[in-house]
Amino acid sequence: MTMSTNQPVLKVTDLKKAYGAIQAVGGVSFEVRPGEIFGVIGPNGSGKTTLFNSMLGQITPDTGKIELNGQNVTQLGPLELNRLGVGRTFQTLQVFGKMTVRDNLIVAAQEHQGTMFSRMFAPSDSNLGDKADALIDQFHIRHVADKKAGELSYGQQKLVDIAMAFMSEPALVLLDEPCAGVNPSLVGGISTLLKDLNKTQRADGKASSFVVIEHNMDFVMDLCHRIMVMVEGKVMAIGTPAEIRANKQVLDAYLGS
Numbered sequence: 001m002t003m004s005t006n007q008p009v010l011k012v013t014d015l016k017k018a019y020g021a022i023q024a025v026g027g028v029s030f031e032v033r034p035g036e037i038f039g040v041i042g043p044n045g046s047g048k049t050t051l052f053n054s055m056l057g058q059i060t061p062d063t064g065k066i067e068l069n070g071q072n073v074t075q076l077g078p079l080e081l082n083r084l085g086v087g088r089t090f091q092t093l094q095v096f097g098k099m100t101v102r103d104n105l106i107v108a109a110q111e112h113q114g115t116m117f118s119r120m121f122a123p124s125d126s127n128l129g130d131k132a133d134a135l136i137d138q139f140h141i142r143h144v145a146d147k148k149a150g151e152l153s154y155g156q157q158k159l160v161d162i163a164m165a166f167m168s169e170p171a172l173v174l175l176d177e178p179c180a181g182v183n184p185s186l187v188g189g190i191s192t193l194l195k196d197l198n199k200t201q202r203a204d205g206k207a208s209s210f211v212v213i214e215h216n217m218d219f220v221m222d223l224c225h226r227i228m229v230m231v232e233g234k235v236m237a238i239g240t241p242a243e244i245r246a247n248k249q250v251l252d253a254y255l256g257s
């Protein structure tokens with residue numbers, strides 16, 4: 001398949017998922033462009049998590065289509081999607097407290113490569129070490145790189161957790177509420193880091209696209225190139241932060257409340 005630069009990394013078409021009588025996702029369509037940071041916001045219960053889980057292959061939608069770089073991946077599971085370049089972070093930390101920060105990063109990449117039982121062995125320092133060091137510098141965590149991750153503050157562990165998702169050089173990273181539980185004073189720093197990473201990757205011509213679910217509106221507005229607003233399982237609006245802020249329907253239904 002030929003890949004044009006204009007082809008979206010992710011294309012979701014008329015996706016639907018119901019739980020009994022509840023239409024959690026009711027016909028959602030959007031595209032994420034190469035290197036784009038795309039935010040998904042909406043009130044509790046608007047279907048964000050259901051959409052996310054569909055994109056990760058954790059639930060199968062009732063109807064609709066999900067395409068990754070032009071390939072129909074609607075029916076694929078999490079492992080297959082991961083191999084195709086879909087990475088993620090979780091709301092809860094995934095770091096191994098007894099391993100150093102650097103080893104956490106190396107193991108994250110080994111797991112992606114399918115090294116079975118990698119957690120049981122001491123991480124071997126291969127070319128992954130260089131990749132880990134680049135991300136350690138990018139995330140400004142050089143001073144704690146040889147410390148055990150469990151000894152770090154929650155905010156620092158969160159940075160390690162996010163950096164781990166980038167070790168496999170994913171085409172698409174899904175960030176699930178990256179600010180949850182993070183001290184508000186650190187939220188701006190996370191946004192700046194992700195924006196800097198995106199800029200560096202774009203300059204290198206191999207930028208990951210991000211999809212971010214987050215309730216912290218300042219963070220979303222600061223970080224994202226475009227934002228999709230979901231209300232009751234449907235798309236209310238898609239636009240730049242400025243467009244979303246100025247959208248009367250969104251203000252009435254969500255932001256203004």
Ligand SMILES: Nc1ncnc2c1ncn2[C@@H]1O[C@H](COP(=O)(O)OP(=O)(O)OP(=O)(O)O)[C@@H](O)[C@H]1O
Binds near residue numbers: 022044047048049050
């Ligand atoms: N496994 C499930 N079984 C039954 N109903 C579900 C299930 N998962 C989600 N729902 C329902 O589907 C709707 C959408 O839920 P979803 O968790 O996707 O929304 P959300 O926007 O992620 O909410 P939040 O911001 O609170 O995480 C809600 O009405 C929810 O109660």
